[in-house]
Amino acid sequence: MESAIPAHLITERSRPRRVPDDYAPPYPSFVARSRPQVQQVVMAYLGLQFRGDEPTGALDVLDTAFADSDGPGHHDRARQVAPDGTTDIVSIAYWDDPAAFERWFVTHRESWLGDAVRDGLGRWAEVLRPTVEEHETLSSSLGRPEGVAVLADGWSGEVQEHGYWGGMRDRIPLSQTDALAPVGSPVVERDGGRVRIRPHGGICLIRSGQDWGDTEGTERLMYLQDVEPVLRAGMEFLRDDGRTIGCFSNRYLTVVENGEPVDRSFGMSWWRSLDVLERWAESHPTHVAIFGAAMRYLSTLGPAARLRLYHEVSVVRADEASFEYVDCREGTGLLGAFAEDPL
Amino acid sequence: MESAIPAHLITERSRPRRVPDDYAPPYPSFVARSRPQVQQVVMAYLGLQFRGDEPTGALDVLDTAFADSDGPGHHDRARQVAPDGTTDIVSIAYWDDPAAFERWFVTHRESWLGDAVRDGLGRWAEVLRPTVEEHETLSSSLGRPEGVAVLADGWSGEVQEHGYWGGMRDRIPLSQTDALAPVGSPVVERDGGRVRIRPHGGICLIRSGQDWGDTEGTERLMYLQDVEPVLRAGMEFLRDDGRTIGCFSNRYLTVVENGEPVDRSFGMSWWRSLDVLERWAESHPTHVAIFGAAMRYLSTLGPAARLRLYHEVSVVRADEASFEYVDCREGTGLLGAFAEDPL
Known part of the structure; x- marks a missing residue:
């Protein structure tokens, strides 16, 4: 049993974790481990938005850019169809070298978000750059990492800080000394169909x-x-009514490979701060139902369960996140929370 | 909105509470407020154990003692029938002046637990003396207090520290600076059918x-x-299997008035420490089911709900709790956890 916080990031706590030293989690879980040289990662969610059939070739520019020098160490792709028929195809790219990302983005930004490529389709970029102190992962299984864990160098052994409410916070190294509270206000810049949002600090x-x-x-x-x-109902609650509880945006996406959906999905949601995510997870009827369904499933199957679960959570400073939406429908991403006016 | 911790017990925290200052609970709850002169209370659970019909007059000695000088400020009575047909009638007496309790107990102890009154019935006393820093109450409703709250001088306004996992701990004043961790080992003294237990510190x-x-x-x-x-199933799990998760003893009792059961019940359980109670409440399937059933009930009824809920939780030092069992069946109270040998 080891701490989810890697040894080189353990500091003297001014904020105790929620469980005592002799706490034993009820089942094993693991976290991704990176070499200590990795200090900050970049997660770029790059969205293409359209109605009807997928526009032929619209994603080629991204695929070309990803393969270029300074491209991401890993990327995947997923799809969501909204109730109004709008489809978002989200390409998620991960870097463990922020300088490489900056070089890459300077080179390729215009090909995705520039005025020259505006063709009536929606395009967007939600980019965050959490330091390793501001971010955690968790996985039910070893092998086949997903998301940012693909960049890591390996897996931990069984970690202690999971299986209780508050484990998510306790796994984030910065929580050892920081309340991870929201600070400041978002800034919204609108220029016709282009909207840029710089969020407050502590967005999650x-x-x-x-x-x-x-x-x-x-x-x-x-x-x-x-x-x-039950999971879907919770995701739809967050999508439709999440703003009442501090969830700015939720997407429930199906992973696609070679253009076809596979048996993998994920929710991806932006929250005002970690504490409101904690409150939803712990006590909202929609997530209590998800938790109950998952518990019945896992307790019925026991160690024989072959379902694989993972998550990654980041809480970033204001200058570590940026949002840009070009010709997107109302309510896309953070537009719903911060820029309500019709485009 | 006010803190559950009374103003005169608020200290600079070395241990932050789990919610930020702007946390708003999802529904109102209240705590009992005592005058600042009250520094410690006494809770005496006095049990009579028998099989078959209630022995005539066996409780008269308690009723007489309660009415005597230095008697409790409040007492009530409740009944439990075990699967093997054993009945426990528990008289619970509360004092807000430990010195008065000590005088009372010196005078009346022998009439309940002494060798001279041994007649084949089981009798027991579980007594704890939490300071006001070591103890909290919570109530869903104003008026008609139960338990130790009857001794209080009134109610708080709506308190902030509830409606989230960890609120119980955050309401205990000592948690501002103390982990409320278990310390030391219990001591068991056996003398034939009489067993005394002095617990470890941090028992809850x-x-x-x-x-x-x-x-x-x-x-x-x-x-x-x-x-x-669903509540009953959880209580039975704790009674039968609680020791696997640090619950030493659980009783699920129906309140009796004038010898007849009324529409009030309570669970009463001893735990190794507060953190294991937290873990059960937060994540054990039996309590998640109770929580889910209660949430469905309360969300269906909303503010019209007329069900009244309350609890009181104490975490005490080793010298603030004592347990004595005389001619009780195996497994009674803490005997099951600490004194397994047959009597």
């Missing part, structure tokens, strides 16, 4: 995913019939 | 009750059919 992103590709038979049915609908 | 007692006397019609059916069976 969670990507939380599931991979049911290994499940078979009864387990697969249990996931699809008992768990997924 | 919760009394958590419900009063459905005001409910009618659909609400009453919902409580009795949807909530109570």
Whole structure:
């Protein structure tokens, strides 16, 4: 058993974690471990938005850019269709060298967000740059990392800080000394169909995913019939009504590979601050239902469960996140929370 | 909105509470307020144990003692029948002046626990003396206090520290500066059918009750059919298997008045420490089910709900708790956890 916080980031706590030293989690979980040289990562969510069929070739520019020098160490792609029929295809790219990202973005930004490529489709970029102190991962299983964990050098052993409410905070190294409270106000700049948002500090992103590709038979049915609908209902609550509880935006996305959906999905949501995410997770009926469904599933299957779960959570300073939406529909991403006027 | 911790007990925190200053609980709750002169209370759980019919007059000695000088400021009585048919009638007496309790106990102890009154019935006393820093109360409703709250001088306004996991700890004044961790080991003294236990420090007692006397019609059916069976299942888990998770003893009791059961019940359980109680409440399937059932009930009924809920929680030093069992069956109270040998 080891701390989720890597040894080189452990500091004297001014803020105790929620569990005593002899706490034993009820089941194993793991975190991604990077070499100590990694000090900050970049997560770029790059969205293409359209109605109807996928525009042919619209993503080629991204694929070309990703393959260029200074391109991301890992990227994946996922799709969401909104109730009004709008589709977002989100390409998520990860760097563990912010300087490489900056060089890459300078070179390729215009090909995705510039005025010259505006063609009526929506395009957006939500970029955050958490330091390693501001960010945590968690995985139910070893092997086959997803998200930022793909960049890591390996896995921890079983970690202690999970399986209780507050574990998420306790895994973020900065929580050892900082309340991770929101500070300041967002700034919105609008220029016709282009909107830039610089958020307040302490804004929080969670990507939380599931991979049911290994499940078979009864387990697969249990996931699809008992768990997924409850998860979906929670995701739809956050999408439609999340702003009432401090969730600015929620997307529930299906991973696509070679253009086709696979048996992996994730929720991706922006929160005012970590504490409001904690409150939803701990006590909102929609997440208590998800938690209950997952617990019934996992306690029925025990160690035989082949469902894979992971998440990554970041809490960043104001200058570590930026949002830009070009010709997107109302309510896209943070527009719904911060820029309500129709475009 | 005010802190659950009374103003005269607020100190500079070395241990932050779990919620930020702008946290707003989702529904109102209240705590009992005592005058600042009250520094310590005494809670004496005095049990009579028998099989079959209630022995005539066996409780008269307690009733007489309670009415004597230095008697408790409040007492009530409740009954539990174990699966093997053993009945415990528990008289719970509260003092807000430990010196008065000591005088009273010196005078009346022998009439309850002494060798001279041993007649084959089981008798026991579980006594704790939490300081006001070591103890908290919570109530869903104003008026009609129960338990130690009856001794208080009144109610708080709406308090902030509730409605989230960790609120129980955050309401205990000592948690501002202390981890409330267990320390030391229990000491068991056996003398034939008499067993005395001095516990380790940090032992924790919760009394958590419900009063459905005001409910009618659909609400009453919902409580009795949807909530109570789930609550009962959780209580039975703690009674039968609680020791696996640090719950030494659980009783699920029905309040009796004039010898007859009324529409009030409570659970009363001893825990190794506050943190293991937190873990059960937050994540054990039996309590997650109770929490879910209560949430469905309360969200269906909203402010119209007439069910009344309360609890009181104490975490005490080793010298602030004492346990004595005379001619009790195996497993009674802390015997099950600390004195397994048959009597």
